Amino acid sequence: MFGAIQTAFQIPELKRRLLWTMGLLVVYRLGSHVPTAGVNGDALTAFFNQQGGGGLFGLYDLFAGGNFRKATIFALGIMPYISASIILQLFGAVIPYFERLRKEEEGRKRITQYTRYGTVALAAVQALGIAFFLENLNAQTGRLVVPHPGLGFRLLTVLTLTAGTIFVMWLGEMITERGVGNGISLIIMIGIVARFPIEVLNTIRAVQQRTLSPVLMAAILIGMVAITAFVVWVNNAQRRVPVQYARRVVGRKMYGGQTTHLPLRVITAGVIPIIFAQSIIIFPSTLGSFFPDVDAVQNVIRYFQPGAALYIILYSILIIFFTYFYTAIVFNPVDIAENMKKYGGFIPGIQPGKHTADYLDKILLRITLPGAIFLALIAVLPDLLIYKAHVPFYFGGTSLLIIVSVGLDTLKQIESHLLMRHYDGFMKKGRMRAQGLRSR
Numbered sequence: 001m002f003g004a005i006q007t008a009f010q011i012p013e014l015k016r017r018l019l020w021t022m023g024l025l026v027v028y029r030l031g032s033h034v035p036t037a038g039v040n041g042d043a044l045t046a047f048f049n050q051q052g053g054g055g056l057f058g059l060y061d062l063f064a065g066g067n068f069r070k071a072t073i074f075a076l077g078i079m080p081y082i083s084a085s086i087i088l089q090l091f092g093a094v095i096p097y098f099e100r101l102r103k104e105e106e107g108r109k110r111i112t113q114y115t116r117y118g119t120v121a122l123a124a125v126q127a128l129g130i131a132f133f134l135e136n137l138n139a140q141t142g143r144l145v146v147p148h149p150g151l152g153f154r155l156l157t158v159l160t161l162t163a164g165t166i167f168v169m170w171l172g173e174m175i176t177e178r179g180v181g182n183g184i185s186l187i188i189m190i191g192i193v194a195r196f197p198i199e200v201l202n203t204i205r206a207v208q209q210r211t212l213s214p215v216l217m218a219a220i221l222i223g224m225v226a227i228t229a230f231v232v233w234v235n236n237a238q239r240r241v242p243v244q245y246a247r248r249v250v251g252r253k254m255y256g257g258q259t260t261h262l263p264l265r266v267i268t269a270g271v272i273p274i275i276f277a278q279s280i281i282i283f284p285s286t287l288g289s290f291f292p293d294v295d296a297v298q299n300v301i302r303y304f305q306p307g308a309a310l311y312i313i314l315y316s317i318l319i320i321f322f323t324y325f326y327t328a329i330v331f332n333p334v335d336i337a338e339n340m341k342k343y344g345g346f347i348p349g350i351q352p353g354k355h356t357a358d359y360l361d362k363i364l365l366r367i368t369l370p371g372a373i374f375l376a377l378i379a380v381l382p383d384l385l386i387y388k389a390h391v392p393f394y395f396g397g398t399s400l401l402i403i404v405s406v407g408l409d410t411l412k413q414i415e416s417h418l419l420m421r422h423y424d425g426f427m428k429k430g431r432m433r434a435q436g437l438r439s440r
Contacts, residue, residue, distance in 0.1 A: 020179040029194065031164070032074055034072055036071045036160050062399065088118065180413050189407070234266060239363055264360070269326040269330065307386070312380050323372035336360060379396070379398070382397045
């Protein structure tokens, strides 16, 4: 593996792409230390520490790479872009106009442009909401989070945070175009990974202060390695449906006749179901933070605190529901069946057209269930570790899935560059392959 990394820097084009990627990520991390004007960062950090990093703001801070709690110019992060992309995807599933666009090359470019416009609009609205939120913290916390509130502060915050989001979006697109990997995903991942040194130091202090048993810590580390390996395996797991293409004669040439397979991922929806479910399940506790003196509201919130039985049950049910919901949006068996029929493809033993669509839908329905249960288990893992085992760091959930999926995708892209130039990949005895479950 280390030899492959060394070889990657000996190929001029791949070396240039890797340096572009690392350079732009460094620029993003440098911008994460530039504070927004008019905000007392220490008072805001103290407020987030009191909240324990939970609630809707904690989720937002995760995707903002810790910039939200520090009120930097990248406080909105890439979340407006993700929200705009999801909205356009939903439009493509329910609105015929957007459905036609995503089937055409020029249409996809137009959707990309719409996504950028939507990002700017959402960023401006969210930035205004953050400005009001920061001003309200003056009365809520008793600290001067915003020393000089008013119209000037709101306009400056909207301008600064919107510009920051546009710049982060540009960085992501530049990484995708000139670097290696998906730029937006890498920006999210690097923000999550940047927290690791602090969490490692906190864990070492906990062991030194005897608040965490060394034996328990060793057992947790072994479990973390095993869970990470299991996540990698499930993330790559596929159901491979065999597809046969009939031979066609066009002019003097013969096309088709080969046998291939259609890969159906066990986790087709990725981390999106966890994001949707988390946004809903933490809404009561977030709303309750604005009514700290109302006893009835606080009593209800106790049932929705992380680690509570009701919280874990509802959270798991929501994840399973959204896994099926989002899978139905991103994978359309009818379109797949029509494209196969158009190019002379068929599944052995299954009639082309509607029967093929029904067959694919039945397979997807079955393999999505274990994927949904897996996502639910990984999502509740951090709450069980923190609130039941009293582990002093966050492990699992959205962070682990993002790191694994983005890391694997980036490594596969680097390996493809090496293999195109007749170099060995990261594994000399075999390429990085998905775990296949063949149909019979």
